[in-house]
Amino acid sequence: MSSRCYLFLNISIILLCCLAFVRSDEETARNLTRDRHGSLERPRRETLHSFNDKACNSTIVGLGPLDPSRYLNKDPFGNRIPDNRTRIYLSQCYVMCGPRHARYPHEDIIRRVALWLVPIFMLVGNFQFPPLGSLNSFFIAIHLFGDPIHTVYSLLVKLEISRRIHARWVISPPPIREGELYVDENERKRALRDIATVNVLFDEWNYSAVGVYPQMRRLFDRLEGEKRINFIAACREAAHKLSDSRVNDSLRTWLAVGGYIVGVVSAFLKTLESGATNPTAHTIAFALLYSWLIPAVVISASVGGFASTRAGRRVIREIEDELKDDWMITDPAEITYLSIVRLPLSNGFILKDFTTLEKSFSFFGSYSFRHNMSLKFPSPSALETKRTHSWNRPNWFLLLLSCAPVIIATFTAALLSWMHPPNGLGCRSMTQILFCITWFLSALFTKLTGRLFSGKYHLRLVIVKDLILAIMQVGFMLAAFVGFYNSCFCWSNYFSLTRRGLAIIEVVQPQVLADMVRMKWPVIAFVGLSAQGLMLLIMCLCSAKGLKIFERSEAEQTRIFGELMEHEKKITRKCSVASSEYTDYWGSRKGSASEADNGRLFLLEPVVVEE
Numbered sequence: 001m002s003s004r005c006y007l008f009l010n011i012s013i014i015l016l017c018c019l020a021f022v023r024s025d026e027e028t029a030r031n032l033t034r035d036r037h038g039s040l041e042r043p044r045r046e047t048l049h050s051f052n053d054k055a056c057n058s059t060i061v062g063l064g065p066l067d068p069s070r071y072l073n074k075d076p077f078g079n080r081i082p083d084n085r086t087r088i089y090l091s092q093c094y095v096m097c098g099p100r101h102a103r104y105p106h107e108d109i110i111r112r113v114a115l116w117l118v119p120i121f122m123l124v125g126n127f128q129f130p131p132l133g134s135l136n137s138f139f140i141a142i143h144l145f146g147d148p149i150h151t152v153y154s155l156l157v158k159l160e161i162s163r164r165i166h167a168r169w170v171i172s173p174p175p176i177r178e179g180e181l182y183v184d185e186n187e188r189k190r191a192l193r194d195i196a197t198v199n200v201l202f203d204e205w206n207y208s209a210v211g212v213y214p215q216m217r218r219l220f221d222r223l224e225g226e227k228r229i230n231f232i233a234a235c236r237e238a239a240h241k242l243s244d245s246r247v248n249d250s251l252r253t254w255l256a257v258g259g260y261i262v263g264v265v266s267a268f269l270k271t272l273e274s275g276a277t278n279p280t281a282h283t284i285a286f287a288l289l290y291s292w293l294i295p296a297v298v299i300s301a302s303v304g305g306f307a308s309t310r311a312g313r314r315v316i317r318e319i320e321d322e323l324k325d326d327w328m329i330t331d332p333a334e335i336t337y338l339s340i341v342r343l344p345l346s347n348g349f350i351l352k353d354f355t356t357l358e359k360s361f362s363f364f365g366s367y368s369f370r371h372n373m374s375l376k377f378p379s380p381s382a383l384e385t386k387r388t389h390s391w392n393r394p395n396w397f398l399l400l401l402s403c404a405p406v407i408i409a410t411f412t413a414a415l416l417s418w419m420h421p422p423n424g425l426g427c428r429s430m431t432q433i434l435f436c437i438t439w440f441l442s443a444l445f446t447k448l449t450g451r452l453f454s455g456k457y458h459l460r461l462v463i464v465k466d467l468i469l470a471i472m473q474v475g476f477m478l479a480a481f482v483g484f485y486n487s488c489f490c491w492s493n494y495f496s497l498t499r500r501g502l503a504i505i506e507v508v509q510p511q512v513l514a515d516m517v518r519m520k521w522p523v524i525a526f527v528g529l530s531a532q533g534l535m536l537l538i539m540c541l542c543s544a545k546g547l548k549i550f551e552r553s554e555a556e557q558t559r560i561f562g563e564l565m566e567h568e569k570k571i572t573r574k575c576s577v578a579s580s581e582y583t584d585y586w587g588s589r590k591g592s593a594s595e596a597d598n599g600r601l602f603l604l605e606p607v608v609v610e611e
Helices: 003-036 053-059 090-097 106-125 133-146 148-171 184-206 209-222 225-245 248-276 281-290 293-303 308-328 357-364 395-418 427-449 455-482 510-542 554-563
Strands: 085-089 337-342 349-355 504-507 568-574 580-586
Touching: 085 090, 085 357, 090 504, 106 133, 106 248, 106 281, 106 293, 106 455, 133 148, 133 455, 148 184, 148 293, 148 395, 148 427, 184 209, 184 308, 209 225, 209 504, 209 568, 225 308, 225 554, 248 281, 248 293, 248 510, 281 395, 281 427, 281 455, 281 510, 293 395, 293 510, 337 455, 349 455, 357 455, 395 427, 395 510, 427 455, 455 580
Parallel strands: none
Antiparallel strands: 085 504, 337 349, 568 580
């Protein structure tokens, strides 16, 4: 789908959320009008199911101040309570309202889903998926929900490898040889950056960029004179072709983030307008539980990707055709990729399979699911200086950055639910904390199973685990929106560690709710979202060179393209493996080994070669 289609889709979803918000305001106004005219009948006592039911609230509020089920100014231990809120014991709520839950109205359920689940899935839809088909995209989305820590960690490791390769080529450059002339130091850095870009490209194939680096470094140090100039020119053209093939969807990603934030703001406005009949702090908390999607999705969009898995291979093949014997890097297509299942506590294998490059893309081709997290770089010569190692980001630091968004999101959500009267831990807070624990256990499972499984076997095992967790998460979210948490038990502070004595329930007064909506809840949400933005900024600053390794300005691309078109060379390639026909092309490259006269690109007639 094109970027323009994504743009229109995101705008349509934001309008849908705004429409749901306006519809909820109209419904609230109609309910208030009917209440004033007395047309809304009070349900009978036997129809009361849960604490949040209007009639149940009326029954509780109607209790006398001396009723043993209720206490006003003192808690059960005689401690004075400064406010005059209506509180009852959980056991008495069971008696008056029943132990069962009560579902929300159908229109309210639709509004909640439109206001929260749609923006969340819109964020996920703007994640950077590899061009490997819809099934692989589904697996990546499932892995994002089931294991966000490993997903972000994989992206950060990818960026750190790109940053380190850039540092080793540019910050610790090879010595200048005879005949290697540059206008200034900036031009030399640009040339070395182009070589680093080609080096990073090999990370697309079984994460081999680290292993290819010493080979390219030794090869470049060995070349002299015209051969070195040709090597630089070939990498220069390749780097700019890779930049042209790169896909970056940051615009629609930021639009999706904006839609998510609009949902948070509109929910607070909805609560403020509707009053105590619609306390949505818990609903907002469940949505903020997924605020870790903001740094994850933005980082993935900033990393970008190629429009096709063949783009990089085509560029490498052109370098091989150009440099011939001066390019001694193994073609990734000639390598088989291993997938194994090891025996625990031994070196034996249960399963072992070799896969071609095309088939290996399904388990090696995604930036967000990385098997190899190693950041160990070999130093091929003494020319490597300590400057390249002084600001390296170790694995533990990247892992800490990956865990921080999940911790921030869980803390924000649990604090919002905690701050809803009665203050304390309830069903919703415990569910949010269990989500966080599950995500950490999921990352640990992925790490430990990676020692026994590799390749496609590891991917299949992790996807099964993530699919189970994703179904559970969506189920709990829908249960919260439908009303399965709308019961006496879940509106109490039953799990609170600070509670002394019996669990209590509180009927939220309109003035108390208005104060919370104006001050406490928005501040908590704002601080939580700001913390996610701060984590995103730290990630980008730590990986700035890695993010920009493939990036070239449009002005630079236009200038380089014009310079490359000034010189053209003749390349003879076989058109078909099954035939003996060859075609001559006039390609372009400045400073190539065999320059030809200037001219336009043209195609010669096929020449039949007699066997």
